[in-house]
Amino acid sequence: MTTVEKSARHDARQRHDRYRYRDTKLAFLMLAPVVILLGIFVIWPAVYAGYLSFQDWSFYKDPEFVGWKNFTDVLSDPLFIATIGRGFMFVLMTVPPMLILAFLFSSLVVAVSRRFASILKVSIYIPTIISAVIASIIFVLIYDYSGGLLNAFLGVFGVEPIAWIGDPKWALLAIAIPAIWLGMGLTSLIMVAAMVDIPVEYYEAAAMEGAGWWQKTFYITIPQMKNVFLYLLVTGFVAAIQQFELPLVMTGGGPLDSTTLPNLFIFNHFRNDMNVGYSIAAALLLFVVLGTVSALVFKFVNSERLVD
Amino acid sequence: MAVMQGETTRIVLAGKEPAPRTRMPRTTGGWLTFVGKLLVGIVFIVAALFPLAWMVIAGFKSKTEVIQTPFQFFPEVWRWENYTQILADPTFSRTMVWTFLGALLFTVLALAVNSLAAYAFARLDFRFKRTMWVIVITTMFIPGMTILLTSFIVVTRLSMLDTLAVLVIPGAASAGMVFFIRQFYLNIPASLEEAAMLDGCGRFGIFVRIFLPLSKPPFVVMGITAFLGYWNSYVWPIMTITTPERFVVQQYLATFRSERSTELGLLMAGSLLAAAPVIILFLIFQRQIIGNIKMAGLK
Numbered sequence: 180m181t182t183v184e185k186s187a188r189h190d191a192r193q194r195h196d197r198y199r200y201r202d203t204k205l206a207f208l209m210l211a212p213v214v215i216l217l218g219i220f221v222i223w224p225a226v227y228a229g230y231l232s233f234q235d236w237s238f239y240k241d242p243e244f245v246g247w248k249n250f251t252d253v254l255s256d257p258l259f260i261a262t263i264g265r266g267f268m269f270v271l272m273t274v275p276p277m278l279i280l281a282f283l284f285s286s287l288v289v290a291v292s293r294r295f296a297s298i299l300k301v302s303i304y305i306p307t308i309i310s311a312v313i314a315s316i317i318f319v320l321i322y323d324y325s326g327g328l329l330n331a332f333l334g335v336f337g338v339e340p341i342a343w344i345g346d347p348k349w350a351l352l353a354i355a356i357p358a359i360w361l362g363m364g365l366t367s368l369i370m371v372a373a374m375v376d377i378p379v380e381y382y383e384a385a386a387m388e389g390a391g392w393w394q395k396t397f398y399i400t401i402p403q404m405k406n407v408f409l410y411l412l413v414t415g416f417v418a419a420i421q422q423f424e425l426p427l428v429m430t431g432g433g434p435l436d437s438t439t440l441p442n443l444f445i446f447n448h449f450r451n452d453m454n455v456g457y458s459i460a461a462a463l464l465l466f467v468v469l470g471t472v473s474a475l476v477f478k479f480v481n482s483e484r485l486v487d
Numbered sequence: 488m489a490v491m492q493g494e495t496t497r498i499v500l501a502g503k504e505p506a507p508r509t510r511m512p513r514t515t516g517g518w519l520t521f522v523g524k525l526l527v528g529i530v531f532i533v534a535a536l537f538p539l540a541w542m543v544i545a546g547f548k549s550k551t552e553v554i555q556t557p558f559q560f561f562p563e564v565w566r567w568e569n570y571t572q573i574l575a576d577p578t579f580s581r582t583m584v585w586t587f588l589g590a591l592l593f594t595v596l597a598l599a600v601n602s603l604a605a606y607a608f609a610r611l612d613f614r615f616k617r618t619m620w621v622i623v624i625t626t627m628f629i630p631g632m633t634i635l636l637t638s639f640i641v642v643t644r645l646s647m648l649d650t651l652a653v654l655v656i657p658g659a660a661s662a663g664m665v666f667f668i669r670q671f672y673l674n675i676p677a678s679l680e681e682a683a684m685l686d687g688c689g690r691f692g693i694f695v696r697i698f699l700p701l702s703k704p705p706f707v708v709m710g711i712t713a714f715l716g717y718w719n720s721y722v723w724p725i726m727t728i729t730t731p732e733r734f735v736v737q738q739y740l741a742t743f744r745s746e747r748s749t750e751l752g753l754l755m756a757g758s759l760l761a762a763a764p765v766i767i768l769f770l771i772f773q774r775q776i777i778g779n780i781k782m783a784g785l786k
Binding site: 200201202203205206207209210212213214216217219220221222223224225227228231283284287290291295297298299300301302303304305306308309310311312313314316317318319320321323325326327328330331334360363364365368369372421423424427428442445446449455458459462463465466469470474 | 524525527528531532534535536538539541542545553554555556557558560599600601603604606607608611612613614616619622623626628629630632633634635636637638640641642645656657658659660662665690691694715718719721722737740741744751754755758761762765766768769770773776777780
């Protein structure tokens with residue numbers, strides 16, 4: 180290859196690049212606000228958190244490098260391990276009931292008239308827009324030991340009053356209910372959208388063969404919705420294990436730590452603990468697990484989309 | 488009448504009867520009779536709306552009636568006092584007004600910065616596009632708890648504590664929102680742009696004159712999401728806002744509950760009024776929001 184050819188190609192390439200990147204200046208101007216804001220308020224804090232997790236540091240003294248000590252401290256802290264276990268317990272209490280209820284709900288929505296379906300959809304979504312603080316206030320009063328609605332209702336059946344959020348046995352369940360109430364809307368509507376997408380022909384063919392509702396559900400609906408279930412399962416898992424506003428407002432984590440979920444544990448450490456590095460290391464450890472799960476799901480969902 | 492004419496025109500153009508508008512039921516025969524479906528549906532509606540209805544009713548009760556024993560569902564006398572009293576409370580009304588203005592400001596700012604970036608990523612060719620896209624998207628996976636404390640340190644250093652700016656600015660840029668709006672912009676046909684370019688319109692002009700006017704659907708959904716996020720936020724405000732006069736509404740309610748725990752009727756009335764703006768907003772735009780769940784979800 181001669182020099183002339185080379186430089187000709189080089190010129191062409193430059194011309195091509197100039198054409199290709201003709202919008203660079205404008206694009207950078209348009210991106211600047213988002214990139215700067217994300218840089219200052221997300222990326223820098225994340226990098227800084229990574230740095231602090233290796234330091235022994237508090238607001239009152241200079242940081243001191245301690246290597247992996249914070250991480251090993253967190254992992255060997257029985258309190259932290261217990262909150263993780265409680266987090267999984269909470270996931271079990273919220274996600275499966277929510278998925279089952281949402282499935283029943285969407286089966287109902289696709290089987291009724293358009294008008295009734297839209298009333299159902301609007302009703303189920305309204306709790307989703309209510310704040311965790313307001314939900315907490317409502318449910319704390321419903322759970323009240325002596326004058327609450329729930330004990331009064333159970334009293335009709337002869338059940339002795341229960342201190343729902345005052346008894347470590349019941350408190351986590353008592354917090355799971357408002358969590359389900361708040362989370363049902365989005366889960367249900369995503370499921371409805373997925374169910375409407377299943378081709379009607381499948382059901383017609385099955386009906387011709389004489390399949391009943393159960394058979395159609397088990398052989399058509401559920402297999403067709405496999406991806407949606409997986410998606411909702413994982414997003415539900417990630418959301419539930421990160422829940423902390425409800426226990427923060429309803430119980431403050433008590434009684435006897437029975438509602439201290441992982442994020443609340445970290446949050447309380449932030450507010451009370453001198454060693455910031457420890458809390459940040461705990462938050463990072465949680466993030467590594469959850470981040471991996473969400474990234475995998477995102478990848479999975481994206482690749483599914485490409486197939487379509 | 489106009490609707491009827493429209494229908495007729497459509498029939499004539501198509502040359503045949505339009506398909507019946509009722510949806511084909513997914514499950515013929517069904518697992519439940521009509522009455523059964525109605526009953527199950529009502530159970531779902533009651534379960535979803537009951538806590539709110541109970542809050543409305545409790546707002547009409549006197550302060551001792553809300554959790555009195557024996558339990559009474561309805562108040563003995565329906566009183567408006569709680570609602571008028573909480574509305575007359577200057578702290579509450581000021582909190583509501585400031586939270587509302589803050590939420591509006593936040594929404595406008597978020598839509599502005601994120602749609603600019605969305606347009607650049609959807610339509611412009613520039614250096615480092617892929618790298619920057621990856622960086623922006625990666626921020627979606629950083630959970631709030633991980634950076635809560637370091638964000639707090641950052642806003643402290645920027646002297647933003649206890650101002651409106653600390654509530655409005657840090658959360659304005661959102662990779663999720665950029666992603667959502669970009670998906671919409673990718674689907675706008677290029678022919679529209681080409682026509683505008685022939686008329687001498689620049690890239691930025693195209694964004695302002697063509698893309699923005701077409702942006703209503705993603706803007707409604709993202710705008711409501713941003714507004715709701717601001718209106719319902721609690722943790723960030725309790726960390727950064729310390730002066731009671733600058734509290735946001737959720738913070739006010741939580742403080743009210745712990746400090747004036749005997750005035751339950753008032754608390755219920757206040758909670759309802761604090762939820763009212765977002766419920767009204769949702770009811771106005773519910774068609775767009777529910778219609779777009781699909782977009783936001785899987786496909």
